[in-house]
Amino acid sequence: MSVVEEIFANLEARGAAIYGGEAVTQLQHALQCAVLAHMAGAPATLVTAALLHDYGHILTDDEDAAERGTDLQHEEIAARHLADWFPEDVTEPIRLHVTAKRYLCSVDPAYLDSLSPASATSLSVQGGPLGTEEISDFRRNPHWQAAVKLRHWDDTGKDPKMTTPALAAFRGMVTSALREEHEDAHG
Template sequence: MNLDEAFDLFEARGQESYGEAITQRAHALQSGLQAERAGASAALVTAAVLHDIGHLLHRDTQAAYDSATDDRHEAIAAKALAPLFGPEVVEPVRLHVHAKRYLCQAEPGYHDALSETSKMTLHLQGGPMTAEEAAVFRRSPHFDAALQLRRWDEAAKVPDLATPDLTHYRAIARTCLSTGAA
């Protein structure tokens, strides 16, 4: 997969539902907007836009939701993005589910603020981390970036929110490509 193919997935399959009140494309664009508004680096903006691409790469995301199965979208996404980007993009994507599990363990009230779909998937993803898992996760070199991405992820579920388009974020992502990736 190259960069254009990655963004083309949002054109081709981005109108699909993923259990929230907005489409996958709208969620990606809103995540990028959240990151930009926070003054994030180009790499973290790119991670925010592409963090759920694993849902689009999965053969049947809706079937996974319907059957209450974790599609491991974060691992699928990280594997697909690794040939294109360095760890500053790939690792927050890979860790954003861990970040949700961590925040549910570490911050009182975080779980209650999750969308119903996020609560359901949390259960499928292993539930809140144990204290031991949280201690290990805090040592990750991408811990802070993963937490930021997770917060933007949850905030990026607003119906009809105006955002920049995919072309805007494709140009940002292009600046983050690893040498030799296209």
């Protein structure tokens, strides 16, 4: 089984769970984020990051952690797991998407007010808004702007009425985002 087949099988098998207190499932959320990224003209690597940004939740299978006051650092779990096959253009926006939320809460009070209740709950266990030095550190990362874009799709991709293509529609894009050394072996 190729890595893309394995990831898609995991998303199909475990993606039916409700996404952390939102009105959509994990898979609906992933697909909505990928569609929003694609509609914005994002490259295949960033569309893949949007699709897989919460893959750490799929791997840990513990959606209620934030409600219990625990940060499982799903972004780190996903980025580390996917780094064996995908380049930093995929894994860094994934790793940074929680920090991007914290960043946006620091620099834009309207953004903080717009968070869904579930996202506001997770923000508190994820460390709250960034401090001044943390903002500077975040902006030094070459992938910070991609992470902010991903964060906006993450916030928007929670619409229970949104229709998306099936997961299979993204197979080619995800395959094209693989590191070159994995394209031939796992394409």
